[in-house]
Amino acid sequence: MAVSIKYYTNRFLAITILIIMAVWASLFYAFLMDEVYDNIDDGLKNQKLEIIREAYNNPEIIESNKDYGFNNFKILPSKPQEDIDKNHFSRELMYMPYDDEDEPYRILKTGFYSKDRVAYTLLIRTSTVEEDDYLINLAIALVVLYLVIVLSILTINYFGMSRGWKPFQLILQNLSNYRFGHTKSFEPIPTKVKEFQELNQQINKMINSNEAVFQEQKRFLENASHELQTPLAITIGKLDLVLQEGNLPEDQTIKIAEAKQSLHRMVALNKSLLMLSRIENNQYTHTEPVSFNEIILQKLAELEDIVQFKEIDVKVVQNGIYLSQFNAELAQILISNLLRNAIKYNKENGSIHIEISENEIDISNGSHAGALNPEYIFQRFHKENQDSQSNGLGLSIVQTILEKFPNNIIQYEYRNNEQHFKIKKLK
Amino acid sequence: MKILIIEDEVPLLQTIEEFLKSENYLIESAMDYHSALDKVMNYQYDCILLDIMLPGGSGLDILKKLKSEHKKQPVIILSAKDSVEDKVLGLEIGADDYLAKPFHLAELLARVKSIIRRNAQDGEQFIKYKNVTLNPDSRQVSVDGNNISLNRKEFDLFYYFMLRPNKLMEKTTLVESVWGDNSDQADNLDFIYSQIKNIRKKLKEAKADMDIQAVYGVGYKLI
Numbered sequence: 001m002a003v004s005i006k007y008y009t010n011r012f013l014a015i016t017i018l019i020i021m022a023v024w025a026s027l028f029y030a031f032l033m034d035e036v037y038d039n040i041d042d043g044l045k046n047q048k049l050e051i052i053r054e055a056y057n058n059p060e061i062i063e064s065n066k067d068y069g070f071n072n073f074k075i076l077p078s079k080p081q082e083d084i085d086k087n088h089f090s091r092e093l094m095y096m097p098y099d100d101e102d103e104p105y106r107i108l109k110t111g112f113y114s115k116d117r118v119a120y121t122l123l124i125r126t127s128t129v130e131e132d133d134y135l136i137n138l139a140i141a142l143v144v145l146y147l148v149i150v151l152s153i154l155t156i157n158y159f160g161m162s163r164g165w166k167p168f169q170l171i172l173q174n175l176s177n178y179r180f181g182h183t184k185s186f187e188p189i190p191t192k193v194k195e196f197q198e199l200n201q202q203i204n205k206m207i208n209s210n211e212a213v214f215q216e217q218k219r220f221l222e223n224a225s226h227e228l229q230t231p232l233a234i235t236i237g238k239l240d241l242v243l244q245e246g247n248l249p250e251d252q253t254i255k256i257a258e259a260k261q262s263l264h265r266m267v268a269l270n271k272s273l274l275m276l277s278r279i280e281n282n283q284y285t286h287t288e289p290v291s292f293n294e295i296i297l298q299k300l301a302e303l304e305d306i307v308q309f310k311e312i313d314v315k316v317v318q319n320g321i322y323l324s325q326f327n328a329e330l331a332q333i334l335i336s337n338l339l340r341n342a343i344k345y346n347k348e349n350g351s352i353h354i355e356i357s358e359n360e361i362d363i364s365n366g367s368h369a370g371a372l373n374p375e376y377i378f379q380r381f382h383k384e385n386q387d388s389q390s391n392g393l394g395l396s397i398v399q400t401i402l403e404k405f406p407n408n409i410i411q412y413e414y415r416n417n418e419q420h421f422k423i424k425k426l427k
Numbered sequence: 428m429k430i431l432i433i434e435d436e437v438p439l440l441q442t443i444e445e446f447l448k449s450e451n452y453l454i455e456s457a458m459d460y461h462s463a464l465d466k467v468m469n470y471q472y473d474c475i476l477l478d479i480m481l482p483g484g485s486g487l488d489i490l491k492k493l494k495s496e497h498k499k500q501p502v503i504i505l506s507a508k509d510s511v512e513d514k515v516l517g518l519e520i521g522a523d524d525y526l527a528k529p530f531h532l533a534e535l536l537a538r539v540k541s542i543i544r545r546n547a548q549d550g551e552q553f554i555k556y557k558n559v560t561l562n563p564d565s566r567q568v569s570v571d572g573n574n575i576s577l578n579r580k581e582f583d584l585f586y587y588f589m590l591r592p593n594k595l596m597e598k599t600t601l602v603e604s605v606w607g608d609n610s611d612q613a614d615n616l617d618f619i620y621s622q623i624k625n626i627r628k629k630l631k632e633a634k635a636d637m638d639i640q641a642v643y644g645v646g647y648k649l650i
Contacts, residue, residue, distance in 0.1 A: 229507035230436050233529030237442035240532040243595055243645075244449065250643045253595075257645035261599050267529055283512070305580045309618045 006161040010154050017150050025142040032138060036131045037106070041089055044108040047073065047124050048087070052112045059115060068094075068125060078119035084111020096127065104128045167191035171199060178207070180214065218280050225274040232270065236263050272393040276380075279330065279400045287405075290326040292423075293318055293356050295335045303339060312343060313351040320358035324408055324425065330401045337394045338363050338421055345369060345419065353418075364420040371414035378410075428543060429453040431472045433463040433489070434505065435481055439528075443476065446532045447539070450591075460484030467493060467500055473543050476535075477522070479506045479513065487513075490520040501546045503538055505530070531600040537590055556592045556649070557636040561585070570633035580605055581626050584619070588639060588649035597646035623647060 051073055055062055062075050078084050088109040093102040108124045170189040178186040186207055188200035239260045243253065278284070300307070300314060307314055324331075342352045342365040350366040376382045378399040381392040402410050406426070413420040430452045434440040437458070444454045455472075457463035460483030467475060467489060479486040486504065493500055503524040504517045514525045523542050526535060541563065544552065554561045561568050566582050568575050577585060583605045587596060602615045627639050640648050 226507050229528045230439060233507075234436065234438040234442060236529050237439060237446070237532055241442060241445055241449075243597065244446065244532070246595055253643050253645055257597055257599075257643075260597065264599050264603070305578070305622075306615065306618050309621060 005165060006158055009161070010157060013153055013157060014150055017153065018146070021142070021146045021149070025139075025146070028142070029135070029138065033135060036135070037089075040106050040126060040128060040131065041108070044089070044106065044124050044126060045087065047126075048108060048110055048122060051075075051122060051124065055112065055120075056115055062114060062120060068123075072126060073122065073124040076121045076123070078111050078121045084113070084119050084121065086110065091128070092125075094125070096129070099129075104132055164193065167193060167196040168199070171196065171203070175203065180210075218277050221273060222277040222281060225270050225277065228266075228270050232263060232267055236260060236267070239263070269393070272397065275333070276393065276397055276400055279397070279404060282404070284327040284330050284404070287325050287327050289323055290328050290331045292322040292324065292331060292335065292361055295331050296339070296354060296356065296361070299332065299335050299339050302336075303343060307343060307352075310343065310346065311349050312346055313349075314354070315351065316354045316356070318356045320356065322356050322358060322361050322423075322425075324405070326405055326408075330404070334398055334401045334423075337398050341394055341421075342419075359425045361423040362420055363422075364418045366417060367419045368417070369419070372412065372419070374412045377412060428473045429455065429470075430539065431463075431466055431470075431475045432456045433458075433467075433476065433481065433486065434478045435459060436478075443532070443535065447536070450536060452539075458482075460489070464489055464492060468496065468498065472500055473546070474539050475500050475502045476539075477502050477504050479504060479508060479517070487517060487520060490517065490522060494521045501542045503535075503542060531597075531603060533587065533591065533594075533596060533600050534604050537587060537604065540590055554586075554589045556589055559589070559630075559635050559637060561589045570630070570635045573633060575629050575633045577626065577629065581622050581629075584622055585626055588647070592637070592649045595642050595646050595648050600646070 051061075055075070065071060065073060065075050067074050090107050090109065092105050092107055094105045095101070096103040104127070105125045106128050109121065110124075111119055111121045113119055167189045174186055174189065186203065188204055189196070191197055191200070239256050242248065242256055243260075248256070296316065300316070339352075342363055345367060346352065346365045347368050352363070352365045354364075355362040378395050380396045382396075383392040398410060402408055402423075409424050409426060411420075411422045411424060413422065428451075430447055432440055432443055432447075432454060434443065434456070435458050440456055440458065444456060447454055455466065455470075457466050458481075460481045463477075463481065463486075464484075477486045477489060486506075490502060490504075493502070502522045503526055504514075504522045505526050505528060506513055506517075507528045517525050523545070524538050526538055544563065552562065552564065554563065558571050559568065560572075563586065568577055568582065568585060584601060587601060587604055598616055598619055601619050605619070623639055630637060630639070637649055640650055642648050
């Protein structure tokens, strides 16, 4: 699962700090323990000196301290195997009346010779309750310190990261707004962070080179289409001349006429491609308020003969004027393509119904073809049922025109055995 | 009738030349900007066919020069650049017509004839063949002086036939010349067929000495 970089670094920070703190805390704890016990032990050794001195001057204390009393030491006769010259420290739990429970004591076991050269074992104890509490408190303090440090680092990290990565977020946002073919749609984010400045630069560079390739491709298409015109003109002209001579046998005349027909399909295709690349290369920039009602009526008048010939019933309902800021010529091509389609793919004795309102143009025609796939019909060279008379560019020209005027969209719908093409205004 | 063809593509130039010669025009040609300019400035032509992209300069500049010198020469622009701006610009500078490449030779001839007719001071305003007269301006056709009524498309078709009697007119040429579109031909070929049937019927009813004949299913011929 992807996590934000803010949280991604947190995991490492928390674990690393935990390890460092743990090592440091144990070393610190060991050092302090050592220091504390050293202090206690020094105190005990000092006490030993004082007791031995006292035992010299005042031998009766040897007899009166057979057990720990308020003096916190006891003197016992030494057992023969005991090494009385060594200081031996140990920890023991002993009952403490104040707390009514066993508490830790530090005990120094050593020995001495009395004035009369008798060996005694000396045991001195001191309570380490205070010191142990101190160490426990220290441990707690360390844990708290750890938590506080980790939490503050995480918080600082969170806010620091949020702030630091803000340009990145904005760059991402801008990238998602970027539309191919519109260089201006990506704007670099002003930032003082070197890496983001570089990112900006690199993205800009990438976009520019991509756009350049794209432009080049579009130009290529346009130039290729242009360059094809002259050879096509020559070929068609030569074939024309052969036909004009009129002294060819029938079968050859037919073959040449068929060759010419194919060439004309190529011319038509070439013209459509040229049209597409011209639209894409923004060669129709002039816009003006265009009344689509007028254009529809004008185009219908032009198509009247073939409409009559095909016995198609055309009905136009004008509920409003569809007015849009558009290129007049492209509007004509757009409407002409849609109407020609409606005529061409109509059924026998069919009908065309056009409904115009202020915000929508609905051109529908009766059809037996069934629903077309709206995902493909606007694609270049898409043909339904291998229609040899179509070059599959008509609707893609429509689509390309509308892409240049994004306030208007086209929708396709199949309803009640009718193909509907709707041009709508976006609010 | 003298026509100047300004075109740098040799095969295309030859094709147009051969075709127009067969239509009994006198042809001169120029293949680059300077020789073209030289010719248009020094001689008068009945029609000039002008390619825009020429070695040494633009055909549009030739037009501009003609205009600045106030020389009236009928010009048809032939251009591979079928762009609106070029067309508008060309017509604004003073061209009489604009034909995008590739074109049908029959279409070219129709445009040339119409330009020559328009520019002829005292020329023949009617097209006559046998006992039929066609007036392109009033769009009227008469047989032995009696008008016959043809609808818009029928007239356009018949006009093409009258321009070139006894010559094969291909169906595809007719479709494009009359229809102006070449994308959905199947429907239009049927349409042409029915229109020609109507014209034949009307000619026959008016007792015209001519008929439109189908040639091998490739096209038609006015005889």
